[in-house]
Amino acid sequence: MAFTPAYHKITCPFCFAHFSLQEAQFRCINPGCPDMGPDNEYALRRGLGRIKMGRVLLPEKRKGVLALKAPDELFCNTCKEYSTTRICPTCHFELPSNIAQTEQKVIAIIGGRATGKSHYIASLIHRLTHSVGQGFDVSVSILGDDSQARWTRDFYTPLFEQRRILNPTLPSALDAQVLAPIIFRLLFGGGNGRQRRALNLSFFDTAGEDMTSHATLSTYSHYICDADGIIFLLDPLQMSGVRQKISNQTLPELDLAAAPDNIVRALRELFERVNNIGATQKIKTPIAFTLSKIDMLAAILDDPGSPLLQSSTHSGNLNLNEIQSLHTDIQHRLYDWLSPNFCKYVHEHFANYQYFGISSLGQPPDTLGHVSSVSPRRVEEPFLWLLYKNNLIKGQKM
Template identity: 30%
Template sequence: MATLVCPYCYDSFAEKRILFRCSGLIGPAGKKCPLTRDTVLFDRFGIQDALPTTFAGNGRHRNAVHELCGARTHHRVCPFCHSRLPVDFGKIDNRLIAMIGAKESGKTVYMTVLLHELMHGVGRRFDASMNGCDDHTLNQFTQRFEHGLYEQSALPATTKSAGAEQMQPLVYRVSLPRRGLLGERERHTITSFFDTAGEDLTSRASVDLNTRYLGSADGVILLLDPLQMRGARDRAGPDTPMPGTGAGFDSPFNVLTRVTDLLRETGGLGPGKKIKTPIAVAFSKMDALWDSFEPDSPLLQEASAARPALDLSDTEAVHEHVRALLEEWDGGQIDQLLRANYAAYSFFGLSALGAVPRNGKVAGDGIRPHRVEDPYLWLLNRFDVIANHRS
């Protein structure tokens, strides 16, 4: 039996197990259900809102009638965390993308800029719409992330560990037109982003406790800071802020090793078997190293935007160039580990801000993202959500 994965808590279940939440409206007989705090939702995410009760029904249906009050409801919820599920959940693609990285690799900045670009420039290129699936997603992105970075030019504070704060992912519905033999039709997919703290990847215990969602992910974006490798630090521009060292920090290779071990364990893979989950390994803050690249480096070129599709020639050129750079950065073992353990992986180099920040602020020219969408588009192509071509 096919199983679904909740885009909020990442637990899996059969469609028929989906619960319903009463609408809270007055039923035909004049009865109305009281509002109370949902203890399941509170324990999982700390949500204290007074809500109507949940009840079991046929989760394959889009609506159900609550026997206690007689009111019909369209609110379907996860049987494990009681989060309200997106419209058409179970009827359209549900792709969970785990976004992870070491401490100070710039995950929150990257996620904010990526989502901003997907809603604007990249969205126009693909004639795509990207909409938040719930009030938390809409409010958190606008108030917590986008407002500070784009309007105040301030870098966000360090993400708290999932063990210290009950975090909810940001869940979006992405709609893209697909042209086929029967004409054009909309292709929808639900994408879930979870911004983990770097501390959650610095020990096996914290990885197991705080990033179990990796085992349910359809794709992984692993963000690594090249400045955490000695060979790259030596090539950085003058006055470039360097990442910390010592307790709480770790090398990109060690982070990748822990993630790989977890994916192998959750997938029940034996020796010689490769992980099927595609992983996009993206190196952030490349603007600090631009002056060390040759003028014809693919990392300095803008991604092709001529067609609403992934340019495989460009993607492969970037991948090979980053792989060659890893040897210079004393990071060749990263590629060796990936080749030995993953069926599909690709390297990317990007800059979320377009320039080195100063004193916790975006550079004076503002945010000028460079190739931030590449890892996400590569995963969408792996999911057969967008097409590809060769230039």
């Protein structure tokens, strides 16, 4: 039987439980196995009713030097077949292959209702898999059949083929699917003799509605509080200063529950509770506070030189000067558009943050919810900055 060294600590890309490779369980996936039955852990996590699954195979507890190696397959006594399908001991989700050789990172995308999270995920993934990756010597692919099917059905086909805007994401109580992340594999390096490095990245498309109450926000508490980076979307169309200036256009209704101040406070309180952070301590997780829908702002920007109107130029390295000038510009405008208190609150409570601006569509949709083309602007920047903060790509002052 083949073995892999067991010292690798694994973080489950679905439930974020930490365990060693030794503790990983297996599932018999032989369709002819007579021992199929309900899997309560799996059903509970997915919000499903009773579901029949292949048998869960438990590894033997090994001691001494034997504990240094973990089996690559386990034997099903019922059907007499070996299984190489590892599952998480906590949530019973199937683990991606090579999990032991691959780093795991989690990037949380959060924001109030209709701030643009789903469209952002769609345009970011599209850019990463089509063009940005090459400039950074990274290849990006979607991992697993579940993730691939969901990406195609819920994001790619409606937005990029049919050019229709995406539906609002249902809260987790109504659609358990949002509790499962879309997982990507990023492969870094390989060029110029550099060492290759593999990374699995989990993204959840959360419903804004789940972000506005303590009870539902807690569902995602580990996803958010253990994340390696957070993209926090802020909708300029919910900011009073912006609404006054573009009042001649049809604007979405004002949604007080989704107000940026409320969600940033809820986020801070969540960190205080889950990670036991004192009232005066700053949160260290890198957070990209990102204005969405910046295509709507062109009409009200008095300064044609504003970085919000320029496109970004990052290739190979993250251009830190460009990031900084965008940050300063947005911070200055948020004083006016939102309130001086917002920036002050962010500064006092977060140690590692930066402001960004993106447009996922490049233009507003028409009244029927169609777009003539999808031309994303600056969408990769917050993501690249988070990779930079996690030492995965280099930054340069140009």
